[in-house]
Amino acid sequence: MxxxxxxxxxxxxxxxxxxxxxxxxxxxxxxxxxxxxxxxxxxxxxxxxxxxxxxxxxxxxxxxxxxxxxxxxxxxxxxxxxxxxxxxxxxxxxxxxxxxxxxxxxxxxxxxxxxxxxxxxxxxxxxxxxxxxxxxxxxxxxxxxxxxxxxxxxxxxxxxxxxxxxxxxxxxxxxxxxxxxxxxPEEMYRIPIGKAKVVQEGSDITVVAWGAMMREAEKAIKLLENENISVELIDLRTINPIDEETIIESVKKTGRFLVVQEAVKTYGPGAELISLVNEKAFLYLEAAPTRVTGFDITVPLAKGEMFHFVQPERIADQIKKVARF
Incomplete structure (x- = not known):
């Protein structure tokens, strides 16, 4: 390969x-x-x-x-x-x-x-x-x-x-x-559209991300190595259709849910995923599902864009809040 x-x-x-x-x-x-x-x-x-x-x-x-x-x-x-x-x-x-x-x-x-x-x-x-x-x-x-x-x-x-x-x-x-x-692999292979991937198994909180935010979520988890928090990390991979089964089964196991998106907050995919969790895993929840997102502004130009982006520290802080609720 x-x-x-x-x-x-x-x-x-x-x-x-x-x-x-x-x-x-x-x-x-x-x-x-x-x-x-x-x-x-x-x-x-x-x-x-x-x-x-x-x-x-x-x-x-x-x-x-x-x-x-x-x-x-x-x-x-x-x-x-x-x-x-x-x-x-x-x-x-x-x-x-x-x-x-x-x-x-x-x-x-x-x-x-x-x-x-x-x-x-x-x-x-x-x-x-x-x-x-x-x-x-x-x-x-x-x-x-x-x-x-x-x-x-x-x-x-x-x-x-x-x-x-x-x-x-x-x-x-x-x-x-x-x-x-x-x-x-150098040969052709296929990954089904609509199937998420459990990148890391955990027991305390489910974290879902996609695209470039997967890297930031992974960095956040490393920042928490000494916090005794077991994170289950899921790469959504497909915005539509959503792999409901993988997400819901994970939340039923962990009882906590956090979604990370680069997109602005309002009406974003994070809101849809939180709604899904509330509808199908409500009785398993130990804390309110939440999200870490970009801000509700036009993406700033070069000098300011990094202030808009979700940083690992923001993700890590939110993981701790939800996990310890």
Whole structure:
């Protein structure tokens, strides 16, 4: 097995599916010749040609709208949007056509589309380049929303997303594109969409995170090594569908629940997960479920963005409060 970072793992998945399935096409702003602004698609156009890996104008509505037409006509498009904040011009096509096509055809037809883009902050970027918008997409019926945190998961989930008969939004945490490496099988493999992963077993409190926040949660747990608190850490991996079973079984065991998200607090995935726990594990709770989140503000520019982000110390403090309630 090769030891690679998250970015390279996604590139491997795209490469292998392009080789495996002639209906797969990869495209987006600078996704062809340059290999994307972060070089996730580097080398693919040279290997597969401009008919299957190509650049587009700066027109997100056209990128997502054309994906619908491609999928209806038998292709499996993988559309790259250059940054998270650039999703909004393409949001109409995603919501009104991609997400509704299965329902519109009364279940007869799906649209095998992957819309992928880098998400979140941490690279000192400009406005519209650091958004965590999983709520806006996870809320839409008909869309699957994937948010990996490790190279191994990123490759397996991407292959599953490409093979899915319905549209998948694939969020790539840009903050950890090149941060850390992991052994990843060179052959194709699949991780089921909608299945969370228990990263660390524990007995005192359940902590759920995803994407770049998994790293911060792991750092927080290390800060608590001398606190005698046993943390069960779960990587959600998929915003929608949510793996209810894994979360509820964990909370029934620990009796306490904390969710960590980079996104702003109000109406975020954390609120949905807390509601789920209250509905299905209320009688097992020893403390009120809670969350550690970004603040309800626009992500600050470079000098201030780290003040917005969830830090390990904030997570550790909240774990102690909930565990000792």
């Amino acid at each position: 090769a030891v690679v970072n998250l970015l390279t793992a996604i590139n491997q998945a795209l490469d292998q599916k392009l080789a495996d399935d002639p209906s797969v096409v990869v495209y987006g702003e600078d996704a062809g010749y340059e290999g994307g602004v972060f070089r996730v698609t580097a080398g693919l156009q040279k290997k597969y040609g401009v008919d299957r890996v190509f650049d587009t104008p700066i027109a997100e509505a056209a990128i997502t709208g054309n994906a619908v037409g491609m999928a209806i006509n038998g292709l499996r498009p993988i559309a790259e949007l250059q940054f998270d904040g650039f999703v909004f011009p393409g949001y109409t096509e995603i919501v009104t056509h991609m997400a509704r096509y299965r329902n519109r055809t009364r279940g007869k037809h799906g649209l095998p589309i992957v819309v992928r883009f880098p998400v979140g902050g941490g690279i000192r970027a400009l406005e519209h380049h650091s958004e965590s918008i999983e709520t806006l997409l996870g809320h839409i019926p008909g869309l699957k929303v994937v948010f990996p945190s490790t190279p191994y998961d990123a490759k397996g989930l991407m292959i599953s997303a490409i093979e899915d008969p319905d549209p998948v939004i694939f969020m790539e945490p840009k903050r950890i594109y090149r941060s850390g490496k992991q052994e990843v």
